[in-house]
Amino acid sequence: xxxxxxxxxxxxxxxxxxxxxxxxxxxxxxxxxxxxxxxxxxxxxxxxxxxxxxxxxxxxxxxxxxxxxxxxxxxxxxxxxxxxxxxxxxxxxxxxxxxxxxxxxxxxxxxxxxxxxxxxxxxxxxxxxxxxxxxxxxxxxxxxxxxxxxxxxxxxxxxxxxxx
Numbered sequence: 001x002x003x004x005x006x007x008x009x010x011x012x013x014x015x016x017x018x019x020x021x022x023x024x025x026x027x028x029x030x031x032x033x034x035x036x037x038x039x040x041x042x043x044x045x046x047x048x049x050x051x052x053x054x055x056x057x058x059x060x061x062x063x064x065x066x067x068x069x070x071x072x073x074x075x076x077x078x079x080x081x082x083x084x085x086x087x088x089x090x091x092x093x094x095x096x097x098x099x100x101x102x103x104x105x106x107x108x109x110x111x112x113x114x115x116x117x118x119x120x121x122x123x124x125x126x127x128x129x130x131x132x133x134x135x136x137x138x139x140x141x142x143x144x145x146x147x148x149x150x151x152x153x154x155x156x157x158x159x160x161x162x163x164x
Contacts, residue, residue: 001033003041004052009094013050015140018057021074024116028058032072032114035060040067044092046130048137051093059111059134063126071121073111076135080108085125089133089143090154098154099147103132 007013021028031054039047039060049058062070083105090098107128109121123131133143144151 001030001037004034004038006038006042006047006051006092007053009091009142009144011093013053013055014093014137014142016050016055017140018048018050018055018138020057021112024114028056029114031056032058032060036062036070036072039092042092045126046134047092048134050137050140057138059138061127061130061134063130072114073109073121073134074113074116076109076111076131076138078107078131078135079110079120080106081128081132082106085129086148087129089129089147091133091143093142094144094151096154097144097151099144099151100149101129101133101143101146102148103129107131109135 031049035047035052038052045063046059046061049056057075059073059076060070081104084102085105086100086102088098089101105128106124109131110118113119
C-alpha cells in the first residue's frame, strides 16, 4: 500500500467524468488499498479515484467514529434521495477550506464491492452528505460549485470553536 498524491482544485482531472470499471484487476485492488490508506492518512472521510489522478468510478468512504468501517464503492449510482440538510463541507482536494452546501438528508446508493458483487448502501446525515460529495467527484463536480456563499478558512473556524 502507498499514500498517493491528492490532486487539488484547479487540476483538470478533477473536472473530468470518470470511466466505469469493467473488472477487478490487481491494479484496481492496489488502487483501492492506496485510496483507503491515503484517506486515513489525510484524516478524510471519503476519497474518489480522480482525487488521486485515476479516472475510474471508484470511491472509498469511512464516516465511522473509530474509523474502522470502510466502504468501497465501484460504479456507484444514486437510487433514491429525499429530504434536505445544509451544512459545512470540506474536501481533501481543497485544503483548509469549507463551504456551506445543501444535500439530501437521505441517500440510497447501488454499487459493486471489491468482489464486483452488487450491494446497496443507505445513508443519512454525514453518510448521505459524503456519498453525494464523492459521487459528484466521479462526474467531475466539486463541492465548491455548490457552496452557498464564499469558502471559508477551516482553520479559523476550528480556532473559534476551540476558544468557545
